[in-house]
Each structure stands twice: as structure tokens, then as C-alpha cells.
Amino acid sequence: MYDFSIGFKTEKLKDYGFKGACVVKEFRNKQDYDACRLELNDEYLLGVRINELRQAREFKNADYITINNPSEKVFRRILDNSLADSVSGLELIKGFDRLHYRKTLLNQVTAKLMSKHRISMVLEFNNLKKAGGLWRAVIWGRMLQNTWICIKKKVPIIIASGARKENELIHSEVLLAFGQLLRMNKGQAKKTLTYVQEKIKNRRQL
8 A cells, every 4th residue: 555645755664554655745846856756765756746737737747736726717727638647626626515516626527537547636635634623524414425426436535644744644545544444435435546547657667
């Protein structure tokens, strides 16, 4: 199993039940990315969290590209042009939900595009953990809805800790339980920690 969204290299990876991980950061340019890549061993991939569409082209040869909490316009362009490996933070869009409507960019149309281009949805445990009060309930409801849509439309899902420091690391068994709380069966939850990650790792080795 792999933790595919941590912000640092750690010597405790195996203690938390992972055989590999992807360190995901923002970079000013490709030179900074290449320098950071040299510091990581084979247990790690190095991902880029992009904020602008032009960065998708600049970092096209990176191990992994993800965009976090994009605007509706950027999200649609990412999907139409298959510019990233994944999208994270879809549950973080500002504003509260109505009784029968979750405020999220994921719907039947965008999910179909994600499935077509094999763009994964990332669910970071840390986003839920850091939220408090009513906002945590809102995020949880959106995660549940997004998971249901992804399973229905066969969108790849990645569950990750989202840890940015050592004390935010989560054991792989906890992330498996998190997936099951999102109403996945055990097989589906395990797949979120292995399937896409293995595909991306093998792609880098080609």
C-alpha cells in the first residue's frame, strides 16, 4: 500500500504499513523539482501540486501531477485536456450545502470525463481531521457523495493521509477503515491505496 499525498520524506514509512509513498509539493520551477527528486530514494515518487494550467505543461515529465481545490473553469479545462493525474480537495469549495444538494464540482458530467481520461479523485484524511464543527460535517457529506459518484462512474479513487508533518501520518489500516466509512467495501478501500499508485509507479519505470 502507498500513501500518495505526504509533504515530506520520512523514515517511518514502513512503520505505518506502507511500502512506498508520493511526496507532493508545490515548486517554483522544474529545476527546483529536479533537485528535490535527487534527494528521494526508490521508495518515493515526487508529485507536483499545481495551481495554474501553465504549470501542467511545465511539469509534464514529473512523476505525478495533482491540482488541489480548483475553480470550476480550471477543473473543466484539466478534465477536457487530461492535464493532471488527479484532483484533490473537491470537498473544500467555499459555501455551505443545501438540504438535498452538496456544493461540489463533481457531478455526472465531470465524473464521466475523469473516468474517460483516468484522472483520479484524491480524498485526504487530513482535510477532514483539520476541519471542525459544522464544517467537518459538510466535508464529510461531500466526501460521501463524491465517493458514491466516483464508484458509480468508475472514477479512480486515491485515499491518502495528506500529512504535512510527522504527527499527521496515518497508518494504512486507518486509511482502509476510512475508505469503508465512506461506504466502500473492503476490496474497494484496499484498491484506493494500491491500484492507481502501482500504475503510476510502473509508468515512471518505463
